[in-house]
Amino acid sequence: MPNLVAMLEILVAFSILCVAAVRSSDPQLFNVLSYGAIGDGAFGKAWDDLCGSTSNYVVLQIPNGKSFFLEPVNFKGPCKPSHLQVQIDGNLTAPTKPGDDNEGIQNWIQFVSLEGLVVNGSGSINGQGFAWPPHCKRPTALVFHNCNNLQILGLQSFNSPRNHISISSCNYVRLSNVYLSAPETSPNTDGIDISESTNIRIQESVISTGDDCVAINSGSSNINIIRITCGPGHGISIGSLGHHESYATVEDVHVSSCTFIGTQNGARIKTWQGGSGYARNITFKDIILESVNRSIIIDQFYCPHKTCPSERMAVKISSVRFAGFYGTSLDRRAISLNCSQTIGCTNINLDNVNITAATPSEKPYASCINAHGMAYNTSPPVPCLIH
Ligand SMILES: *[C@@H]1O[C@H](CO)[C@@H](O)[C@H](O)[C@H]1NC(C)=O
Ligand SMILES: *[C@@H]1O[C@H](CO)[C@@H](O)[C@H](O)[C@H]1NC(C)=O
Ligand SMILES: *[C@@H]1O[C@H](CO)[C@@H](O)[C@H](O)[C@H]1NC(C)=O
Ligand SMILES: *[C@@H]1O[C@H](CO)[C@@H](O)[C@H](O)[C@H]1NC(C)=O
Ligand SMILES: *[C@@H]1O[C@H](CO)[C@@H](O)[C@H](O)[C@H]1NC(C)=O
Ligand SMILES: *[C@@H]1O[C@H](CO)[C@@H](O)[C@H](O)[C@H]1NC(C)=O
Numbered sequence: 001m002p003n004l005v006a007m008l009e010i011l012v013a014f015s016i017l018c019v020a021a022v023r024s025s026d027p028q029l030f031n032v033l034s035y036g037a038i039g040d041g042a043f044g045k046a047w048d049d050l051c052g053s054t055s056n057y058v059v060l061q062i063p064n065g066k067s068f069f070l071e072p073v074n075f076k077g078p079c080k081p082s083h084l085q086v087q088i089d090g091n092l093t094a095p096t097k098p099g100d101d102n103e104g105i106q107n108w109i110q111f112v113s114l115e116g117l118v119v120n121g122s123g124s125i126n127g128q129g130f131a132w133p134p135h136c137k138r139p140t141a142l143v144f145h146n147c148n149n150l151q152i153l154g155l156q157s158f159n160s161p162r163n164h165i166s167i168s169s170c171n172y173v174r175l176s177n178v179y180l181s182a183p184e185t186s187p188n189t190d191g192i193d194i195s196e197s198t199n200i201r202i203q204e205s206v207i208s209t210g211d212d213c214v215a216i217n218s219g220s221s222n223i224n225i226i227r228i229t230c231g232p233g234h235g236i237s238i239g240s241l242g243h244h245e246s247y248a249t250v251e252d253v254h255v256s257s258c259t260f261i262g263t264q265n266g267a268r269i270k271t272w273q274g275g276s277g278y279a280r281n282i283t284f285k286d287i288i289l290e291s292v293n294r295s296i297i298i299d300q301f302y303c304p305h306k307t308c309p310s311e312r313m314a315v316k317i318s319s320v321r322f323a324g325f326y327g328t329s330l331d332r333r334a335i336s337l338n339c340s341q342t343i344g345c346t347n348i349n350l351d352n353v354n355i356t357a358a359t360p361s362e363k364p365y366a367s368c369i370n371a372h373g374m375a376y377n378t379s380p381p382v383p384c385l386i387h
Contacts, residue, residue: 347372
């Protein structure tokens with residue numbers, strides 16, 4: 001008799017193991033189509049079931065061959081499963097004007113407080129940004145807040161009314177093969193905005209917008225951007241930092257093998273007067289420029305409103321390297337390093353920079369105020385650096 005009990009116990013243990021094994025390899029699927037009408041809270045209902053599931057691997061499926069009505073949706077955690085995937089293969093299309101349900105919304109799709117999320121797919125999010133009146137609040141297409149070990153793979157976002165992707169308070173994020181597009185004239189349509197986040201890798205993506213291609217804001221460190229094509233738009237920006245006399249920090253940012261086509265700026269660091277903190281250990285390396293208005297910019301007097309009070313404090317900019325820049329500039333002033341008299345910029349280094357004018361008869365030049373460092377094999381020459 002005791003033997004039988006032992007055998008039963010072994011059997012039970014074994015079947016639990018089997019179920020566990022099956023669960024880790026075969027995901028439990030939550031197809032939004034089985035949650036009723038499209039655009040009727042189906043995504044939210046599917047998410048609630050997925051998030052509370054006892055499986056450890058779950059997938060929310062937004063299948064292809066379908067167009068879905070985009071509603072504001074908040075995919076919120078924490079969730080029970082350890083592997084969460086959102087597979088977006090269908091197209092999500094926003095209404096052409098704000099409706100009663102979504103007037104004043106800040107985001108279309110929001111992912112909050114999730115661990116180990118993968119957002120993948122061949123689908124698209126069409127924000128219909130052109131249809132939003134300029135005076136009304138315009139939503140960001142995709143927001144990731146407080147997500148760790150996050151992967152964003154292969155998505156497309158068109159015509160977001162505001163930023164395409166915002167990443168805040170996230171740690172360990174990989175984003176690859178993403179395609180973001182909005183007209184050159186569309187206001188505030190940043191491609192990817194990063195703030196208060198660490199260990200971010202953005203790679204193999206194409207971003208055409210009316211504002212920054214990638215913007216790296218305060219609280220961010222260890223950011224790697226590799227093989228991105230930007231343009232049109234405002235280039236890859238660090239900042240703006242130190243607005244309203246704030247303390248801002250950005251460090252360990254490395255941008256390499258990127259191409260800028262017809263952008264207003266290439267590599268830019270911008271800080272407001274009156275702020276404090278630092279931007280340091282920043283590299284832009286192996287950059288190709290095609291008709292970029294201004295290729296290399298450090299601006300410690302950032303002031304988009306035309307009048308800003310003059311202040312002594314500034315966010316300190318140090319240890320910045322621009323290496324291997326090659327291509328053409330639209331503006332004759334191809335390089336502009338404009339640092340404050342009180343704080344200045346230190347250890348600013350350029351090497352192997354060769355920028356020629358997009359109009360062959362013109363000769364580009366560099367301007368430089370209160371920047372200290374070295375320039376090696378750099379054309380046009382940068383006056384205040386040691387050549
Ligand atoms: C989804 O969007 C893509 C890209 O715009 C388009 O090629 C495709 O035809 C769309 N599919 C459907 C079902 O609307
Ligand atoms: C991502 O989605 C594509 C289809 O769009 C699929 O082929 C691929 O296997 C998915 N990758 C992962 C890691 O889920
Ligand atoms: C600069 O950043 C790199 C990469 O994040 C890091 O390995 C290196 O230690 C940093 N250097 C300094 C001086 O902080
Ligand atoms: C180039 O930059 C300068 C200075 O910022 C600006 O005045 C000019 O309008 C820009 N040109 C284009 C084509 O963006
Ligand atoms: C640098 O910034 C100061 C303060 O805004 C401005 O007066 C000056 O014209 C700028 N210099 C250059 C070369 O852009
Ligand atoms: C810079 O690039 C131009 C255009 O390709 C080329 O003619 C020139 O020789 C290069 N200069 C240096 C110093 O490499």
